[in-house]
Structure formats: structure tokens, C-alpha cells
Amino acid sequence: MSTLISAVVALPLGLALGLFENKITRFFRPLFTALTGLPPVIAGVVVFMLFSNNGIMGGLKWLYSAKVIIIAQVLIVLPIITSQIYPAVEPIRESYLLNCYGLRMKKSQIILQLLKEVSFSVLAATLAGFGRAIAEVGAVMMVGGNIRFKTRVMTSAIVLETNKGNYTMALRLGMILIVISLILSFATIYAGRRGSHD
Amino acid sequence: MISLKNLTLNIKGEYLFSIEDYTFEAGKKILLVGDNGTGKSSLMKCLINHFPFMEGEIISRGEIVYQPQEPYLFQRTVRDNLKLSGMTRQEMEEGLKELYAEDILDKRVRVLSGGQRQKTALLRSISKATDVLLLDEPFSQMDEKSTIVSQRLVDQWHREKADRVLVMISHDVELLEMDFHEKIILKDRAFFVEKLNEL
Numbered sequence: 001m002s003t004l005i006s007a008v009v010a011l012p013l014g015l016a017l018g019l020f021e022n023k024i025t026r027f028f029r030p031l032f033t034a035l036t037g038l039p040p041v042i043a044g045v046v047v048f049m050l051f052s053n054n055g056i057m058g059g060l061k062w063l064y065s066a067k068v069i070i071i072a073q074v075l076i077v078l079p080i081i082t083s084q085i086y087p088a089v090e091p092i093r094e095s096y097l098l099n100c101y102g103l104r105m106k107k108s109q110i111i112l113q114l115l116k117e118v119s120f121s122v123l124a125a126t127l128a129g130f131g132r133a134i135a136e137v138g139a140v141m142m143v144g145g146n147i148r149f150k151t152r153v154m155t156s157a158i159v160l161e162t163n164k165g166n167y168t169m170a171l172r173l174g175m176i177l178i179v180i181s182l183i184l185s186f187a188t189i190y191a192g193r194r195g196s197h198d
Numbered sequence: 199m200i201s202l203k204n205l206t207l208n209i210k211g212e213y214l215f216s217i218e219d220y221t222f223e224a225g226k227k228i229l230l231v232g233d234n235g236t237g238k239s240s241l242m243k244c245l246i247n248h249f250p251f252m253e254g255e256i257i258s259r260g261e262i263v264y265q266p267q268e269p270y271l272f273q274r275t276v277r278d279n280l281k282l283s284g285m286t287r288q289e290m291e292e293g294l295k296e297l298y299a300e301d302i303l304d305k306r307v308r309v310l311s312g313g314q315r316q317k318t319a320l321l322r323s324i325s326k327a328t329d330v331l332l333l334d335e336p337f338s339q340m341d342e343k344s345t346i347v348s349q350r351l352v353d354q355w356h357r358e359k360a361d362r363v364l365v366m367i368s369h370d371v372e373l374l375e376m377d378f379h380e381k382i383i384l385k386d387r388a389f390f391v392e393k394l395n396e397l
Binding site: 092095096097098099101102103104105109113116117119 | 243246247248261262263264265266268269270272273282283322323326332
């Protein structure tokens, strides 16, 4: 869910950052790139402070629920997806727009076609974001806790099993996570290659 | 028809040229020549309002289609590109056959040669253009045979309607077998017009 929300926000954002060249985009491009290195625990602290009883969103009583986990993950994943979309648009911008204007394409056509042009890069960025989201544990446990059937995710379950000394179970869960991560990594590499070749 | 009045091109302080009063008249085929960097492509970009470094007035009647020097082909196949210009399957096949390129219809654009890319772009531009067609070195990567058939195709487009305007940039003027009505020369930061054939 967090990847889906991030992708929906990151897509127009990434396209806009790639398509336009002005002071705003020149400021936000390096900012989003820098935020990809944001320690997840910082995102966790920010979300925790916002949604704790004394925080400005405390009245919602969302702390230790799946909702805040999603919010924390969006903060982590959004810059990752955004910062991978705009570099796909930037190199083709001038030539692409010149040809579109030359062919008298409508604005809606220009945007739709651009989505097709960078579709594999968008897919690769989304997969990379998903990979980061499922591997996240610090921020997730900080804001969501580790409540069975509510806020326990794969990574927090591994932490729990390890703390209990149940290393076999922790390793089994870890293996599943590794397999998922590997599949995602290969899919990302494949999508990225298709994107750069097409 | 496109009229230019007191047009000045000035890229960040570097003066290119100015045109006091000139009209690309309906029905004419105009050749635009000049050395590299004299502003030929910039002038074409002005005509489609995609050049920020200009002052003056441009009045145009009719739709202008412009094909840049480096045509960008959209994902993924030649067919997709031609479809985007509203061509039917029959038109695509006939057009490509005329250009000796019938085998590229379902090819991905990334595997096309430079000449094949230009043929695709030319067909796309021609099918889209109704009134004014601006071509920036459209045959530069084509072989001689392809250049000749492409010129025929452009000529054919121009003849279809009496008031169509064609403006073309070319360095290989000796290869051109088209009867242009005027030649615009950009030289020494100035704009000259040479009459070639009567309309």
C-alpha cells in the first residue's frame, strides 16, 4: 500500500521534475536525491512525534496502527521512486518536447506518451521502492510496534523471533525475505535495462 | 502563410540575425541554407513558438508541423509512430513502400538505422501536416536512392493543396531535385532572399 501511494505521488512529481527546468526543480531534484539516503529511523521519529499523544496529529490515535506504518514507509519510499523517475525524463526532455510541439500534439498526448517513453523506468523505480519498503524495520517498529495480526510485518517478526532465541524461524522468515528481495532486484534490473534499451 | 515582422534572434547576448519583413507565402517551396550556427534551426523553432530568445512578431495562418534535425521517435515501433499521426494501416504500408522501407513497419525504433529513422519521421510529419511543413535536414542520413524518393514524397505533399508551404533546411543542395521558389540564405549575421522559380 505504501509503495502504491508513493508511486501515485512520485509519478507526477518525477515527471514534473524531469520536464521542467526552473529554480524550483533545480532545488527539488538534489533534495529528493539526498532524501533517498534518509535513515529510516529519522522518518520513524518524525512520524512518531506527529502521531504521539502530544503530537499535532495525536488526536487521530493512529500510533501503533498500520496507517502510521504506511505513512512512515511513504516518507522513505517516495524520494526513492521520485529520484529514479526524473533522471529518465531529463535526457530526452529537449528532443522529446521539440518533436511533440513540432507534431502539434496536445498537452494530454504529450504527458500520456511520455509515460509510455519512461514506463520501464517507472516500473523499475516502483520495484526498488517496494524492495525498500518490505525490508524496512526500524521506522516500522518505532511507529507501529509489533502487534500480532495488526502491525507485525516480516521484518519485525524476524526481530521478534531472534529476540526469542528462535533462530530457525527467524532464518526461515529471513530466507523468504531474501527470495522476495532477489526476485524484486532482478525484476528491477530487467525493467531498468528494458527502459534504457527502448 | 507565415509573416515575420521585426524579428530578432539573440541568444543570451549573442546576436544571430534580424528580419525586418518577410512572408513565407502560401504555395511556396522555400530552401533555407547557411553555415553551421547561423540560426537556421533556431528560425524554424521560432516559427513553432519554441524559441525563447527572439523578439518581434510572427503571424501565421494554418497549422505548422516541424521536423527537427534529430527526430525523436516514440516508443516502440514504427507502426506506433505512424499511428500517432493518424495514419491508417494502408497509408502506412503504402508510404513505407514508396520509401523502400516496407519491412520496417513493425520494427522497434531502437534498431532502426539513421536513414530509416528519418524515413519514419518524414512519413509521420507529412501525414500530420496540413498547411505548413518545416523540415530540418530531413535527408541528411539517407542514401541517394532514399533521398530521391523522399523528395518525391515531399513534393507530392506540397502539390496536394495549392496553398501549402514547405520550408526546408539542407546542406546537400546539389542532391536536391526539388524546384524551390525561394532560397533564404543566413550569412554573416544577415538574412538574404534569393528568388529561384516563379510560383
